[in-house]
Amino acid sequence: MKIQQLDLTVCDLVKGCHDVGKTSEENRQMLCRKCNREKSAT
Numbered sequence: 150m151k152i153q154q155l156d157l158t159v160c161d162l163v164k165g166c167h168d169v170g171k172t173s174e175e176n177r178q179m180l181c182r183k184c185n186r187e188k189s190a191t
Contacts (some may be wrong), residue, residue, distance in 0.1 A: 159185045 161180045164170030180188065 157182055161185050161188065 158179045158181055161174065161178050162170045163178055165175050166172075170176050
């Protein structure tokens with residue numbers, strides 16, 4: 150996936166805090182807002 154505009158992106162945790170995920174750089178990813186919403190819905 151190619152992100153078109155940086156201002157439409159959000160920083161997301163690959164493994165969320167509720168799943169004992171850390172806020173380390175290795176656990177972060179940039180997603181477009183649409184993909185982040187879809188990921189959060191599952």
